[in-house]
Amino acid sequence: MSRLIKIYLVFIFLHLKYLANHKKAFIVYTFNSTFAIVIMFIWIEIAKYKSINGYTVNDFIIYYIGVVLVWRITSVIVNYEIEYLISSDFFILYLAKPINFVHYIFPRVIAEHGILFLVFTPLILLILVYLRGLTELSPISIALFVLCCVIGFVLEFFVQYIISGFVFWMTHSQGVVTVYEFTRAFLGGYAVPFQVLPHRLGELLIWLPFQSSVALPVEILIGQLGVEQVVKRLGIATFWMLLAIAGSRRLWQIGLRKFMNG
Amino acid sequence: MADWIKKIYEWLIFYGTNFNTLLKVSATRILFDRLSLSLSLFMSILDALWTLAVLHIVYAHIDKINNWRFEEALMATGFFFVFSGIVEMIVHPSINFLVRSVRDDTILYLLTKPLPVLVYTVAYYKMEKLSKCIIGLFIVILCLDVLKIKLYPTGVIALIFSIVISVLMVYSIFFIIANFYVLALEGDKVEELFLGIIRIARFPVQLFPEPLRSIFYFILPLAFISTVPAEILLNRFDLRLILYALAVNLILLAINIKSFNAILKNYINR
Numbered sequence: 001m002s003r004l005i006k007i008y009l010v011f012i013f014l015h016l017k018y019l020a021n022h023k024k025a026f027i028v029y030t031f032n033s034t035f036a037i038v039i040m041f042i043w044i045e046i047a048k049y050k051s052i053n054g055y056t057v058n059d060f061i062i063y064y065i066g067v068v069l070v071w072r073i074t075s076v077i078v079n080y081e082i083e084y085l086i087s088s089d090f091f092i093l094y095l096a097k098p099i100n101f102v103h104y105i106f107p108r109v110i111a112e113h114g115i116l117f118l119v120f121t122p123l124i125l126l127i128l129v130y131l132r133g134l135t136e137l138s139p140i141s142i143a144l145f146v147l148c149c150v151i152g153f154v155l156e157f158f159v160q161y162i163i164s165g166f167v168f169w170m171t172h173s174q175g176v177v178t179v180y181e182f183t184r185a186f187l188g189g190y191a192v193p194f195q196v197l198p199h200r201l202g203e204l205l206i207w208l209p210f211q212s213s214v215a216l217p218v219e220i221l222i223g224q225l226g227v228e229q230v231v232k233r234l235g236i237a238t239f240w241m242l243l244a245i246a247g248s249r250r251l252w253q254i255g256l257r258k259f260m261n262g
Numbered sequence: 263m264a265d266w267i268k269k270i271y272e273w274l275i276f277y278g279t280n281f282n283t284l285l286k287v288s289a290t291r292i293l294f295d296r297l298s299l300s301l302s303l304f305m306s307i308l309d310a311l312w313t314l315a316v317l318h319i320v321y322a323h324i325d326k327i328n329n330w331r332f333e334e335a336l337m338a339t340g341f342f343f344v345f346s347g348i349v350e351m352i353v354h355p356s357i358n359f360l361v362r363s364v365r366d367d368t369i370l371y372l373l374t375k376p377l378p379v380l381v382y383t384v385a386y387y388k389m390e391k392l393s394k395c396i397i398g399l400f401i402v403i404l405c406l407d408v409l410k411i412k413l414y415p416t417g418v419i420a421l422i423f424s425i426v427i428s429v430l431m432v433y434s435i436f437f438i439i440a441n442f443y444v445l446a447l448e449g450d451k452v453e454e455l456f457l458g459i460i461r462i463a464r465f466p467v468q469l470f471p472e473p474l475r476s477i478f479y480f481i482l483p484l485a486f487i488s489t490v491p492a493e494i495l496l497n498r499f500d501l502r503l504i505l506y507a508l509a510v511n512l513i514l515l516a517i518n519i520k521s522f523n524a525i526l527k528n529y530i531n532r
Contacts, residue, residue, distance in 0.1 A: 036532050038461070038465075041469075041470045041471060041474060042320060042327075043320075045328070045469060045470060046320065048471075050323075050324075064404055170301075175301040175302055175305050178299065178309075182305075182309055183308070183312075186315060191316050192316060192319050197319065222316060
């Protein structure tokens with residue numbers, strides 16, 4: 001375990017150096033979450049006339065600023081890189097090495113998202129404090145928010161890793177990634193907050209994995225959930241995260257077997 | 263005079279034959295990957311369904327937003343699908359191919375070929391994205407039927423004109439960004455950002471508050487992607503806007519040519 005931690009630290013350090021050399025592209029990438037703001041403006045235009053299921057203009061602004069933060073922290077894109085590696089001759093070199101392939105990819109994503117977390121979180125928290133959107137914030141809710149972001153991030157990574165593994169059977173996985181992202185955006189609370197949805201639909205969506213990386217962290221951050229709800233939904237999120245880890249292991253085992261046998 | 267006609271004829275035959283071969287090669291490549299083809303169709307349907315669902319939820323709370331009813335907003339969304347189908351089918355793969363060939367040092371090989379580089383890039387089109395255009399057209403026709411709108415030849419001409427303008431405009435913007443991207447930036451993140459910005463046009467700009475509406479008409483002309491075509495059919499358009507778009511397009515085209523020449527010069531002289 002300590003060997004793996006050392007390997008992770010080395011990879012994270014190397015990737016941080018890489019990011020420092022490609023900082024222009026990385027800065028552009030950090031601002032790539034415009035669509036949540038767009039949806040926010042549509043809701044603002046409607047909420048100007050009447051509140052929607054108790055949501056006022058200010059509530060929508062606070063919710064969507066939270067969404068920008070959480071979406072940026074938890075959204076993972078690894079399929080381009082994995083696809084490129086699998087289709088190139090280098091992939092076989094990774095397989096010959098003594099550690100699992102996932103340990104080459106995961107530290108890089110941790111490095112990227114660690115920076116995003118450190119840069120974005122204080123900025124967004126300041127905006128939310130200014131908008132008086134964090135009246136319920138306490139050390140426990142901050143700890144729960146961080147925990148939830150970590151669960152959402154790990155879940156997203158392993159879902160993306162599963163989708164990237166489809167490349168063993170098809171030429172491109174981008175189509176599946178896009179389908180997944182659409183689904184996550186709509187069913188995860190990105191396009192429409194759960195409270196604005198019809199009550200039964202909102203109740204149903206908390207059982208799906210998509211809430212773990214969007215709605216749940218945001219609702220914890222802005223203090224919309226009670227303790228019972230937080231525990232229940234964190235449990236659901238953890239279950240989906242473990243399922244994604246186990247699923248990715250199994251799928252990659254089958255995929256690699258197919259790859260090795262030609 | 264006869265010489266000119268002969269030259270034009272030879273030029274057309276030369277380009278036509280080469281272009282036809284490139285298109286056939288691309289079509290074979292795409293049909294080989296049938297899974298991606300069917301997935302693309304599924305993805306387009308899902309995309310349309312999500313957008314429809316968001317619009318439905320939004321309009322469940324209000325009848326009209328800035329005088330736009332649900333069916334009218336849906337028509338603009340249909341045009342967005344037609345447009346983004348064209349962009350994802352031709353514009354995006356072509357720019358991607360160009361950027362990749364510069365990075366992989368294969369552009370020199372393309373420069374030695376008899377056709378201009380851009381012709382080869384366009385040949386890397388993605389036929390599977392046609393499904394998005396078809397779904398977009400289906401939505402537009404459905405809305406036309408529901409709203410009982412009759413099409414007149416002048417309206418159709420203005421519509422085609424506006425779509426061509428918007429595609430050329432986005433092509434130019436894409437191209438300029440791609441050029442700067444090759445010259446100054448590395449990584450695959452810039453195109454993600456730009457595609458993210460285009461997604462704003464998924465909904466008519468009338469759904470946004472001012473000053474965003476004016477920005478999307480005049481500064482970041484996303485309105486020409488979906489709102490203006492819908493306004494043309496709804497007979498609400500302003501001819502001055504189309505002329506403005508044409509002028510912007512010409513300026514972008516000029517910057518486009520300049521920047522492409524600069525990138526080639528920079529590439530050859532390095």
